Amino acid sequence: MEKTTLISLEKLNQLRLTDEQRDSVLAFFDAQSGRLAELNAIDTESVERMVHVMPIMTVVRDDVEKKLFTRDELQKGAPETLDGYWQVPRLVD
Amino acid sequence: MKTYLAKAAAGAKSVALDDMILTTALPTTAGSKMLDGYCSLFDATVVEKLQSAGYSVAGKLNVGEFGFDVIGESSYYGAVRNADGSYASAAALALDEGGIDAVVTVDINGAPRRSAAQSGKVFIKPTYGTVSRYGTVAVACSGETVGVMADCADSAKTVLGAIAGYDCKDGTMHAQSKIDAALRDAKPRKIAVLTGFDTDAEGQQKIEAFKAACEGAGITVEQADGTLLKSASTAWNILMCAELCNNVSRFDGIKYGYRSKDYTTIDELYTNSRTEAFGDELKAAILYGSDVLSTKNYMPVYDKALRVRRVMVEALNKLFEQYDAVVLPACSKMKYADIDVAPYAVYTENLYTAPASISGLPAVVCAGVQAVGKAFSDGMLLELAKTAEEGK
Numbered sequence: 001m002e003k004t005t006l007i008s009l010e011k012l013n014q015l016r017l018t019d020e021q022r023d024s025v026l027a028f029f030d031a032q033s034g035r036l037a038e039l040n041a042i043d044t045e046s047v048e049r050m051v052h053v054m055p056i057m058t059v060v061r062d063d064v065e066k067k068l069f070t071r072d073e074l075q076k077g078a079p080e081t082l083d084g085y086w087q088v089p090r091l092v093d
Numbered sequence: 094m095k096t097y098l099a100k101a102a103a104g105a106k107s108v109a110l111d112d113m114i115l116t117t118a119l120p121t122t123a124g125s126k127m128l129d130g131y132c133s134l135f136d137a138t139v140v141e142k143l144q145s146a147g148y149s150v151a152g153k154l155n156v157g158e159f160g161f162d163v164i165g166e167s168s169y170y171g172a173v174r175n176a177d178g179s180y181a182s183a184a185a186l187a188l189d190e191g192g193i194d195a196v197v198t199v200d201i202n203g204a205p206r207r208s209a210a211q212s213g214k215v216f217i218k219p220t221y222g223t224v225s226r227y228g229t230v231a232v233a234c235s236g237e238t239v240g241v242m243a244d245c246a247d248s249a250k251t252v253l254g255a256i257a258g259y260d261c262k263d264g265t266m267h268a269q270s271k272i273d274a275a276l277r278d279a280k281p282r283k284i285a286v287l288t289g290f291d292t293d294a295e296g297q298q299k300i301e302a303f304k305a306a307c308e309g310a311g312i313t314v315e316q317a318d319g320t321l322l323k324s325a326s327t328a329w330n331i332l333m334c335a336e337l338c339n340n341v342s343r344f345d346g347i348k349y350g351y352r353s354k355d356y357t358t359i360d361e362l363y364t365n366s367r368t369e370a371f372g373d374e375l376k377a378a379i380l381y382g383s384d385v386l387s388t389k390n391y392m393p394v395y396d397k398a399l400r401v402r403r404v405m406v407e408a409l410n411k412l413f414e415q416y417d418a419v420v421l422p423a424c425s426k427m428k429y430a431d432i433d434v435a436p437y438a439v440y441t442e443n444l445y446t447a448p449a450s451i452s453g454l455p456a457v458v459c460a461g462v463q464a465v466g467k468a469f470s471d472g473m474l475l476e477l478a479k480t481a482e483e484g485k
Contacts, residue, residue, distance in 0.1 A: 001384070009380045009387075013338070014345065014363040017376065025377045028437050032381060035327040036394065042324060044400035051399060052265070053235065053406065053453030054222045054468065059264045069134050077131055079352030086347055089359050 001029050095170045096183045096190070097152040098122060104149035108252060109187045111198035111205075112153045113160045114239070115228040116140055123230040124156040124168035127350045127370035137228025138263065139197055139239055139256045146255035151193050155183035158372045159232050159341065161202040161333060163442050164211075166434040167374045180429040182208030184242050195243040195252040201232045202333060202439060203423070203446025209242055209458040210296075210423035215249045215478055216242040219471050221453030222267045223275050224253075225260035231340040233333040234265075236450045246459060246478035250276075253471070271469060275455070279473035281312055281417040281480070284464065287319030290445055292422035299427075299461035303420060306460070306484020307477070317412055317419060325405045325447040330440050331385050331398035332451065338382025341375070374436055406452045413467035418477055421445055423463040460484075 006022055006029075017025060071084055080087040098112055099119040115121050115133035122128045140150065157167040165182045166172040175181045184196040185208050198205045200218045209216035218240040226239060239256065243249040254276060259269040266272075284307060286300060304314045346352035346366030353365035371379070385394045412419050422445050426433065433442070449456040449465045456465045459478035466474045 006380065009383050013342070013379050013383050014360070014367050015371070015376055015379065016364055016368045021373060021376070024373070024436065025380055028377050028440075029381060029384065031437065032327075032330065032440070035330075036397075038324050038327050039397050039401050042321075042401055042404055044397060044404060047400045047403050049396055049399035050403035050406060051235065053402070053451075054220075054265070054267065056265055059261050061261060073134055074348075076134070077349035079346060079350070088347060089357060089362060091359055 001026060095155050096173055096186045098155055098170060100152040101150055103151040103192050106148045107151040107193045108143055108148050109151050109154050109184070109193050109196045110140070111156045111160070111184060111196065113156055113199040113230045114139060114197065115230070116150060116153065118150065119153050121153065121230070122169070123160065124158045124165070124170065125370065125372070125375070126169045127344045127367075129169065129351065131349060133228070135228060138225035138260045140228065142256050142258060143197070148194070148252075148255065152187075154187055154196060154198070157204060158375050159201075159230065159337065160199055160204060161232055161337065161378065161439065162204060162374060163434045163439045164204055164208050164429055167372050169372065172434070180434055181212065184208060185212035185214055188214060188242065188244055195241050195248050197252065197256060198240060198242055199229050199237055200240045200450070201237040202329075203443050203450060205240060205242055206446050206456065206458045206463055207424040207442070210461045210463065211427050211429070213461065214242050214244060214458075215246050215482075216240055216458045217249045217253055217471065217475060217478075218449060218456045219253060219257060220275050220455045220468050222265050223257050223272045223469075223471065225258070225263040225266060227260055227262040233336040234340065235332060235336060236329065236453060238453070246475050246482055249478075250475045275469035275471045277472045278476055279470070281307075281473055281477045283313040283315070283416050284418045284420055284477070285315045285317035285412065285416040287317055287322065287419050287421040289318065289320040289323055290421045292424070293426040295427040296422045296424070296461065300420065300422065302484070303460055303462040303481050306481045309484055310480045312480065315416070317416065319419070319421060321408050322405060322448045323444060324401060325451045326441065326444045328398040328401040328405065329443065329447040329451040331394055332402065334378045334382035335386050335395055336382070338379045338386065341371075341379060344370070377437070402451050405448060409448065409452055409454060409465070410467065417470070417473060418464040418466045420462055420464045423458050423461075427461065
């Protein structure tokens with residue numbers, strides 16, 4: 001992988017690495033790419049993908065309104081709030 | 094070095110929880126600076142079930158950041174070590190400290206199994222969907238399972254009985270009748286030791302002792318080829334990182350968790366908060382997960398891993414047509430030094446644990462050895478563990 005591609009991935013994931021960290025991550029990516037040959041040696045042409053390991057049931061609950069938490073409770077762990085709102089930097093000038 | 098990140102008064106029947114399990118009475122950090130000091134508004138279903146069964150929560154135990162590392166070395170609060178300097182899990186040390194019946198801990202990438210093997214504890218990773226994951230910090234949802242570590246198989250079985258059970262809040266659960274069947278006792282008759290999974294001399298001795306204990310109890314022990322199952326590690330790394338990447342995208346410094354002090358724009362807030370709060374190993378896993386899900390790699394990498402998952406499950410089920418369980422080591426060596434937990438070591442060290450992780454099949458670790466059984470054979474695996482204990 002090119003360093004520029006890694007920098008794009010960082011932006012997508014809202015992360016920023018140092019150059020030293022980038023070298024380490026690129027080496028990790030190379031190692032993982034090297035292991036793909038092992039998977040490609042397994043014939044999966046006629047194999048269906050398996051997303052869930054066990055059969056999944058759709059959970060159906062009664063359509064009854066439940067009030068779980070108040071706004072104050074939900075904002076207890078918030079880093080910054082103002083007048084009952086989550087505070088963030090100005091988005092539109 | 095912190096074993097307990099938070100403690101509470103222990104009762105007559107007590108368990109400790111790893112810090113991936115949400116509790117209202119104690120903070121939950123997932124071993125990450127991102128959740129330092131975070132208090133949940135609700136208890137995980139397993140906590141409610143434990144309390145209903147009369148257990149008190151004695152405390153929360155240190156875990157590696159988001160629990161997918163080798164044995165806990167990536168915790169923001171520092172790694173936990175044995176007296177000789179080798180790495181340990183907080184769960185095993187808490188059991189040695191005493192005062193608790195068991196530790197309830199989430200198995201994402203095999204850390205509790207490696208820890209149990211090295212410390213001589215019993216760990217049961219139950220069949221996926223028999224214990225609710227509601228209220229655990231989500232990392233690799235398609236394979237992670239809440240399990241129990243204890244000093245002996247009987248204790249593990251008792252606590253597993255308390256936490257297993259249908260929960261409508263977890264959409265991946267089985268019906269109660271199937272869960273009851275999974276916990277039923279059954280005697281193992283024939284097992285196979287898988288070839289192709291090398292371990293150190295001490296680990297090999299433990300396999301031999303396990304075989305001897307089983308044979309002494311009248312269980313037929315054979316060998317089976319496990320070479321194909323070694324590919325489970327590569328496939329699980331892809332799936333785990335893809336799921337992890339999505340699951341930790343929720344941590345953005347807005348509604349809860351760490352927020353950087355250094356920002357002026359919303360993008361700086363997101364990026365600086367995540368960059369400052371996440372450890373290097375987690376960042377690499379996020380980036381890898383994002384890469385395997387990219388347009389270019391989705392089909393050749395992610396989709397391929399999903400197909401290989403089915404190949405692994407079918408290979409295991411074919412073995413279970415002949416054997417009640419397959420036996421393999423849980424780790425490459427019985428003690429970890431610094432080099433064994435170096436960055437990215439977990440992606441190869443999970444060679445031994447990935448077959449059960451990727452397939453959702455139950456696994457038990459006892460007497461330093463791992464046994465994997467077919468779906469819903471949890472009770473049988475715990476009987477096998479008892480046999481190994483008695484043969485020690």
